[in-house]
Amino acid sequence: MKNLKVFVVSDSVGETGEQVVKAAVSQFRPTFDNTVIRKFPNIENNDHIEKIVEIAIEQDAIIVFTLVEKKMRNYMIDSCNRENIQWIDLLGPLIHLFEEKIGEQPREEPGLVHKLDADYFKKIEAVEFAVKYDDGRDPRGLLLADVVLVGVSRTSKTPLSQYLAHKRYKVANVPLVPEVNPPEELFLVDPKKCFGLVISTEKLNVIRKERLMALGLNDDAIYAKPSRIEQELEHFNKVVERIGCSIIDVTNKAVEETANVIMEVIEQSK
Structure with a gap:
């Protein structure tokens, strides 16, 4: 050769x-x-x-x-x-x-x-922010975020946070569970930058069953039962009403579609 x-x-x-x-x-x-x-x-x-x-x-x-x-x-x-x-x-x-x-x-x-410009560093910072303040880990991030997402489990809060982070938005998200009081910081957030993610009981039932099976668990656990889901959604409605934020139905929306709605609202409010 x-x-x-x-x-x-x-x-x-x-x-x-x-x-x-x-x-x-x-x-x-x-x-x-x-x-x-x-x-x-x-x-x-x-x-x-x-x-x-x-x-x-x-x-x-x-x-x-x-x-x-x-x-x-x-x-x-x-x-x-x-x-x-x-x-x-x-x-x-x-x-x-x-x-x-x-x-x-x-x-x-x-x-x-x-060349690594300011826009590049802003993206990296936003991604790190989304990871740090994912799933309500540190409520202090709610007051620092550009966008705050709230919703019950399995409403695409985390993937949506990451998608928006790649668009240079700092996002924090909070899961809502009836047995746990939301952090007080959530009610201090500007309602214009807070978005509640809602989903139909039927769709969430399917998603949660699939999640349980993926984890090797029984799909008839209370987590996926319609009665439990309705209880969680009722709690969700009370919280978002108190916040006074916008609500987006993500039942039949892709993450990109939901993100576009949020970005449009945020940019119009500036």
Whole structure:
């Protein structure tokens, strides 16, 4: 088997070029036998390019590069052609195509796609918040949340919290059980950001039975009985009436649908 050496040259971390090279190599050598892929990241000037070209000559390597600055791309191409080194420019043709299509000049700034902006950190913070204040674990989070969800067990509070977190909303949720008094913080929350999730007795009965069976338990437990569900829903109605919050029927709604309703209400109230 013939040896294959590929140099991935980038003015950023080189992740894009490396992944493309691996995808292509895997079509010939899925286990990457007799193959060397070497990254040269953070290339900043022509001297760096000259050094890489020298090594490529010695090791008979192909050069694959992702350079956003046109001058550096041209210098790399000229250097490779001068030394008869095989090369592939992954970004240049695409950047040129976009430039002609939209009539705009590229920024030529390395690493833009990898920069972690404020929006990214807001998403991470929201996801961590949803985990920390899930299922009423810490009622202090209710007053810090952008959205508060209340409902009986198995009304999609947790998946809905996570979905909204990925949309950058800090969400806390509280399960309502007749035998347990809701935290006092719940009644201090702005009703405009609180949402009660309600579901039909029949639907919840099916969901809870499936849950019990998934846990290896008997599906006729009181948890899934219609009488118990109706008792819980009655308690739910009393609590949400006291809060004065909106109520969303999630009986036949996907998590995404419910989330869209909540986001629309929240944005309109701002």
